[in-house]
Amino acid sequence: MSRKVAYGEGRDLLVAATVQVVADKGLRGLTFRAVADLAGVNNSLVAHHFGTREALLAAALEWAVERSIETTGLLALGSGDAFVDSLLASITDQPELQAFQYEMILEARRNPLFRPDVERLYDRYQHVVEQSLAEAGVTGDVAATARRVFATLDGLVLQYIAGVDTDGxxxxxxxxWSSVQAATRPNVGA
Known part of the structure; x- marks a missing residue:
């Protein structure tokens, strides 16, 4: 049975449901009906807001990236413990955000239609990490450091999704974090 959705809430409700459906069932399990059922709305609302499966997935990917950035602490690196705790809490509390993003990354390899969306995903993360490192005082080639930091984070999050232990x-x-901190210290002997 569908529920009444307040004006302006339908789109976000549907993209959140899309992320969850794909995280749980993969892209093969994604249908307008599955999204609508999880959101508790009529499936015509999905078609009304997005029109195509591809448009729905693109919107969900953008939403998932922004939500992930907000909850991981990438915007403000803070202290080492706060950074680690925030990142781990984000991926343990909302693993569907990362699982969905990895599904889309793999799909972009098979379906060139999604490559621009995935390129934007990586560009967005690169920009946020670069900006955060610069604000934290990292010097030198901040873009290269940001690429290395994000590549490490990307790999660690993938390992978590795959079931690697949280303590490791x-x-x-x-x-x-220690390597980031080392990049913020001035060279004493230089």
Whole structure:
């Protein structure tokens, strides 16, 4: 049975449901009906807001990236413990955000239609990490450092999604944080 959705809430409700459906069932399980059922609305609302499956997925990917950035602490690196705790809490509390993004990354390899969306995903993360590192005082080639930091984070999050133990990831994140901190210190002997 569908429920009444307040004006302006339908789109976000549908993209959140899309992320959850894909995280749970993969892209093969994604149908307008599955999204509508999870959201508790009529499936015509999905078609009304997005028109195509591809438009729905593109909107959901953008939403998932922004939500992930907001909840991981990438915008403000803070202290090492706060950074590690925030990142781990984000991926343990909302693993569907990352699982969905990885599904889309793999799909972009098979379907060139999604490559621009995935390129935007990586560009967005690169920009946020670069900006955060610069604000934290990282010097030198900040873009290269940001690429290395995000590549490490990307790999660690994928490992978590695959079931690698959280304690090992916590140690790896602390090590990553230490390397970021080292990049903010001026060269004493230079």
């Amino acid at each position: 990831l916590r140690r790896a994140l602390h090590d990553l």
